[in-house]
Amino acid sequence: MEQIDDSRLRGIIHDRIKERGGRIPFADFMAACLYEPGLGYYTSPGRKVGAEGDFYTSINVHRVFGRLIGREICRMWEVMGCPAPFTLVEAGAGHGRLAADVLDAVRELNPELYASLTLRLVEAEPSLAEAQRQVLAEHLDRVAWNDPAELMGGTLTFTGCLYSNELIDSFPTHVVEMTPAGLREVFVTADGDGFAEQLDLPSTPDLADYFRRIDVNLQPGQRTEINLNACRWLEGVARCLERGFVLTVDYGFLSPELYGPMRQNGTLLCYFRHTIQEDPYQRVGHQDITSHVDFTTLILRGEELGLHKAWFGEQYRFLMAAGLMEELMALEAAAATEEERIKIRLVLKKLVLPEGGMGDTFKILVQAKGVENPRLLCMRDWSKLF
Template identity: 40%
Template structure:
């Protein structure tokens, strides 16, 4: 079998340049050779990047508190679904379920926790972790889409995604005078200024879909001449799937990102596309295809606008530090016994610093809570 770069090269040689979104989809999710779909550690110390759940189980415990508040606000229904998209290694599911079991047993009793993961390799990792976790195995179910939960959809529950949306394939665009152009991935020819470390190069062309121009006009945004930006159209499809299957419930989206004004401001002239390889930032997405993570900041304004169009009302948008402080993350420190000689105290203190203080993970992460209530 050729390598992933070879497979993409063949596709381009046969059909011409492909959108960056198609390139990113192959690079991350090609069924066997994609970054997320191939075996090997991606998340955590042995992988390429950390996420908040890898810092400390406290992150999951705070989400468990918020989910319990939602269950109580919904009148303590007799069945409650948590459906987590893109669960990665499964440790957030483990930490939420364990915190519910220990601290919110009434909700734990009525809980079913669904995991929706695109990568079969990661599903295996999740099963290994969750089947060996303190929570009961039969609490966890793996599904490919929300529709599988049943004909009644999710009657009551909460859909959750931590660092999912930043991993969706994005289109790349660039403003050229009065024209918005799309950047495609083509093959290096003899005449262009190709980066010698890649067989691919970016080539400008007309927009592949009118949705890209509509995206900017909907937000009243015009990029600076020469400015490059990413557009995440898959986020809308995902919101539509969630809104289409959640009857009474909540969606919690946690990710790094900003409002559209901040995201497309002139100081972000080159956009927010970034790659990670062994905890190093790489600025070229066209190299190490399938071996490095590719990601872009999330536009929280469009999640809110599209959500409203689909029947999801935004009820909370907080920075991650605000969210964790509101959930009482500091109480955990006060409850630690004999903190002068307690190693757990130091561990928790440094985790809280990383999650909450400027300079750590807290700076750019946001938590968006949306709610829907469709009458049956």
């Protein structure tokens, strides 16, 4: 195993455990690993995504992913009555590649919308701002930056669309286990230079309430994750969005499948240099820690907040309905050789194919606020488009 110096962050977490009576909820441990200022996985310099990072997203497969989101954003603007100004917010903007692909598409497809919009980037790692400026060099007059606290606090008010790609899976989660004595939470304790786990009564009644709201009963011995931060984040988004849409791309399931008996050990995984790891207590701050998204809770909490489900489904259905075949034909027409055309087909298949591709692993949820019966591209029956 490659040796990585994680002693600074490890020491901070050990001190925190000591200060809090000898243990902290796993959610607090995960928060430190991912977001401790300057030391966490997402708050320290370094490329996380792509060949030089630890994992790929749909953005890295082909720019057509961003173009299709751009197509849908153009339709959103139209069904809203073409409001001006129109604000896009990308939460978890990373290096800005998706933002650039979206803006390239909007500029080409709808110059009137492009002239009226501002894209606000929200990113936890401030050092990425310079990389974003370089990637978005052609669009800087349309781009602004905001702190995540403004979104969580509800002070970033706007009309338009907030979109995110693989953001919610990175929120710190509580880990729970069903025991013969009832629901117990996983706490993290210090064990020499390392860490150990301890099961005890939940740190908050919200954990048991979470399962009651979605009518889920865990099996004896079943361990899983509860993402309370996803609800808090959505609450902030609902306060900020005056009218428009929230578009969420992530891997996950509806709650009956996410918390079904077939998942005895939950979905918590770590990623390090394109390999899957199962031990979150190694390489502290140097590996990604994620869990699958509970889309049922996002839909139910959204309804309570005035964010009504407009569409939910697999990524391949969204992309096909948004115009993937049109984009494919245009790319093939522009290709100089048959070899290049074959390469394009193979690359785009990864976005839509199941079983090794991203087509059904990733889901897309579109929620609307103050827009009645929106007729979006993703709502078309793509099977009848050809």
